[in-house]
Amino acid sequence: MLPFRFDEVTEELLEMNRKMVEGLKVLSGIRSEDIQFGTSEKEAVYQQDHITLYRYKPLVPEKDVFPIPLLISYALVNRPYMVDLQEDRSLVRNLLEMGIDIYLIDWGYPARNDQWISLEDYVQGYVGGCVDYIREARDLESINLLGICQGGVFSMCYTALNPEKIKNLIVMVAPVDFHVRDGLLNVWMGCGASTPPVNPEWMVDALGNIPGDLMNFGFLMLKPFELGLQKYLGLLDIIEDTQRSVNFLRMEKWIFDSPDQAGAAWSQFVQDFYMGNKLINGEVILGDQRVDLKNITMPVLNLYAENDHLVPPSSSVVLKDYVGTNDYAVRSFPAGHIGMYVSGRIQKELPPTIADWLKARP
Amino acid sequence: MSQSDWYTQTQSIMQKWAETQQQMMSDWMQLAGSASSTMMNMWQEMAQQGVRQWTADSDSTVQQVADKMFSNQAAMMRFVELTMKTWQSLVPSFEGDWQSTLTQQMETIRTELLHAADESMAALKNVNHWWQTYVEQWQSFGTPWLQAFQQGLPHMAKADGSSLVEMTSLYWDAYQETFGKLLQAPGIGYTREVDEKLRRSFAAWLDVQQANYEYQVVLADTWVKAFEQLMVELVEYAEKGETIQSVRDLLERWSATADHVFKAAFISDAYIYAQGKLINATMLHRSRQREVNEMALKLMDLPTRTEIDEAHRRIYELRKEVKALKKQLATLTADKKPAPRKTNARKASES
Numbered sequence: 001m002l003p004f005r006f007d008e009v010t011e012e013l014l015e016m017n018r019k020m021v022e023g024l025k026v027l028s029g030i031r032s033e034d035i036q037f038g039t040s041e042k043e044a045v046y047q048q049d050h051i052t053l054y055r056y057k058p059l060v061p062e063k064d065v066f067p068i069p070l071l072i073s074y075a076l077v078n079r080p081y082m083v084d085l086q087e088d089r090s091l092v093r094n095l096l097e098m099g100i101d102i103y104l105i106d107w108g109y110p111a112r113n114d115q116w117i118s119l120e121d122y123v124q125g126y127v128g129g130c131v132d133y134i135r136e137a138r139d140l141e142s143i144n145l146l147g148i149c150q151g152g153v154f155s156m157c158y159t160a161l162n163p164e165k166i167k168n169l170i171v172m173v174a175p176v177d178f179h180v181r182d183g184l185l186n187v188w189m190g191c192g193a194s195t196p197p198v199n200p201e202w203m204v205d206a207l208g209n210i211p212g213d214l215m216n217f218g219f220l221m222l223k224p225f226e227l228g229l230q231k232y233l234g235l236l237d238i239i240e241d242t243q244r245s246v247n248f249l250r251m252e253k254w255i256f257d258s259p260d261q262a263g264a265a266w267s268q269f270v271q272d273f274y275m276g277n278k279l280i281n282g283e284v285i286l287g288d289q290r291v292d293l294k295n296i297t298m299p300v301l302n303l304y305a306e307n308d309h310l311v312p313p314s315s316s317v318v319l320k321d322y323v324g325t326n327d328y329a330v331r332s333f334p335a336g337h338i339g340m341y342v343s344g345r346i347q348k349e350l351p352p353t354i355a356d357w358l359k360a361r362p
Numbered sequence: 363m364s365q366s367d368w369y370t371q372t373q374s375i376m377q378k379w380a381e382t383q384q385q386m387m388s389d390w391m392q393l394a395g396s397a398s399s400t401m402m403n404m405w406q407e408m409a410q411q412g413v414r415q416w417t418a419d420s421d422s423t424v425q426q427v428a429d430k431m432f433s434n435q436a437a438m439m440r441f442v443e444l445t446m447k448t449w450q451s452l453v454p455s456f457e458g459d460w461q462s463t464l465t466q467q468m469e470t471i472r473t474e475l476l477h478a479a480d481e482s483m484a485a486l487k488n489v490n491h492w493w494q495t496y497v498e499q500w501q502s503f504g505t506p507w508l509q510a511f512q513q514g515l516p517h518m519a520k521a522d523g524s525s526l527v528e529m530t531s532l533y534w535d536a537y538q539e540t541f542g543k544l545l546q547a548p549g550i551g552y553t554r555e556v557d558e559k560l561r562r563s564f565a566a567w568l569d570v571q572q573a574n575y576e577y578q579v580v581l582a583d584t585w586v587k588a589f590e591q592l593m594v595e596l597v598e599y600a601e602k603g604e605t606i607q608s609v610r611d612l613l614e615r616w617s618a619t620a621d622h623v624f625k626a627a628f629i630s631d632a633y634i635y636a637q638g639k640l641i642n643a644t645m646l647h648r649s650r651q652r653e654v655n656e657m658a659l660k661l662m663d664l665p666t667r668t669e670i671d672e673a674h675r676r677i678y679e680l681r682k683e684v685k686a687l688k689k690q691l692a693t694l695t696a697d698k699k700p701a702p703r704k705t706n707a708r709k710a711s712e713s
Contacts, residue, residue, distance in 0.1 A: 020431060028417045032420075035423060113677065115671070116679075188628075197634045197637065197639075203641070206646070208671065222628075224624060225618075225620045229437065236431075249421070256423070
């Protein structure tokens with residue numbers, strides 16, 4: 001009684017090794033310039049400290065550009081070029097083609113001297129600075145805001161504090177209830193624990209900023225075998241195809257391009273959101289202002305991924321219960337957290353969902 | 363060497379590696395005990411080195427991915443070996459109580475996994491021994507950079523004069539007379555603070571060792587549970603007369619089973635507690651270590667991390683103040699100008 005057949009296994013091993021050698025030949029020919037991100041043309045229009053605001057060049061005639069711009073606020077933990085990864089996998093490009101005028105915040109790479117930057121700085125200072133710049137530049141009282149993941153949390157906070165400046169709010173794969181137990185990140189960070197398992201202040205005291213590599217290690221540990229073993233075995237199936245290998249490497253580069261997290265902001269985010277679940281309880285204080293989600297009275301579109309292991313759907317869907325708007329829409333997609341940007345199927349459905357919803361709310 | 367040379371050479375090494383893999387696989391499949399994995403590891407190492415040279419001019423992501431492919435290939439073979447060996451031990455008892463055999467086998471694996479951690483914990487019981495080791499480590503800590511300091515400054519002195527040489531001596535003497543000897547000095551007066559910081563750092567280090575051991579126990583237990591689950595599934599397949607079609611198939615089953623078992627473990631209080639304890643202990647030790655480092659830096663008249671952080675904090679606060687003042691100024695200036703026309707967002711869309 002044996003679980004394998006020897007002759008087949010031998011053949012398989014030979015084939016795997018052959019693919020590896022041939023694949024390495026392909027990989028060795030790929031240069032840095034081949035693995036570029038973001039094919040959509042953009043221009044830096046505003047800068048504050050280490051953050052940059054970009055405006056993408058419209059892809060439709062000026063007269064067809066939707067007049068209210070959309071500001072995208074991405075998470076701090078990875079680089080925002082995921083929304084414009086490559087020409088055929090680009091949420092930005094798809095939205096541009098639908099006439100949406102897009103601005104994107106690039107959070108940059110916080111250095112050790114940025115460790116004191118607080119959540120208030122991120123929300124009121126940086127998001128606020130970008131919103132004000134666009135309002136001023138476009139002579140508008142309010143603009144549209146799309147917040148992704150942690151950027152969604154920032155967007156909710158900003159909108160709750162400055163509702164007059166946001167016309168429509170979209171949040172995508174954004175956590176709202178941090179005390180759901182079906183997300184490993186939530187549990188690891190202490191949701192529901194009487195004694196928090198980790199002490200964020202000790203971490204910041206010891207490290208200053210939280211290293212991106214440490215964050216990444218934590219994310220990989222959420223699915224250690226799928227992300228550490230299976231992914232690279234799967235690479236053998238595509239490695240001889242240069243274009244697919246380049247796509248794989250581009251994705252790999254993005255995954256491991258993790259900026260450090262500014263210590264003070266990270267500590268407050270963990271304590272107030274993950275540990276304290278203060279967002280839905282109206283207890284988050286930024287500067288001297290309390291964040292009350294009931295102030296979000298403008299239209300809200302909530303987009304989430306059905307198979308999200310980083311932000312469980314149960315964490316996102318509850319937003320309806322906490323915002324003050326009467327115009328609330330929710331839409332889910334059969335994808336994981338990252339699949340929302342890179343899945344071909346999702347990219348057929350997601351951009352029109354956003355563009356149509358915005359255009360219906362001028 | 364050219365790209366094609368690297369290709370040819372790596373191809374040839376990989377061939378040898380594959381042949382060794384085949385030989386090992388053959389031994390495992392025939393349940394004849396396993397050949398030594400030394401040869402296989404050797405070929406793998408050679409191939410990996412070749413590929414590192416081959417991809418030296420490529421993007422760092424290419425190098426990292428190539429490295430991961432090799433490590434995964436090696437991990438795959440080790441995993442198959444473990445699976446086969448366990449299978450081998452189960453075969454004689456298939457007609458009887460194979461579950462007990464499996465449990466025994468898992469216990470052996472658990473013991474092996476924890477062997478290293480057990481040894482270090484046993485050694486830790488002798489705290490005096492570790493205290494000596496710790497102190498010795500700290501004594502040697504200063505030596506390399508002091509040596510560099512000594513070697514570097516005389517070169518500078520050639521250009522700048524003899525005063526720097528004197529400074530070097532001053533620093534060296536200061537080190538010898540203070541920090542260098544403090545660790546052996548009785549804990550009184552001037553040395554008490556040093557002693558206290560060193561002991562706090564040592565206590566934090568002991569906590570890290572303890573926390574690491576507890577974490578390893580939880581992790582080892584999870585590994586064993588995952589592997590045990592896989593073996594149970596394999597037996598079930600065999601009993602149904604089904605076969606695993608390929609190594610890839612086996613690894614995919616292993617990956618799915620392991621991720622499932624690990625997820626269940628990761629969400630358990632035992633794991634969360636062990637992981638949190640390890641992180642907290644490591645962080646506290648790092649902070650304590652910095653306190654000791656900073657004593658040495660102060661003696662050398664060098665800025666410490668704490669001082670630099672404090673300077674950064676003041677710059678941050680000043681920057682924030684400037685921003686607030688600029689904003690205030692802009693508001694005051696705007697108040698004096700006629701108000702600009704703000705387009706209502708809704709109007710903008712209608713125009």
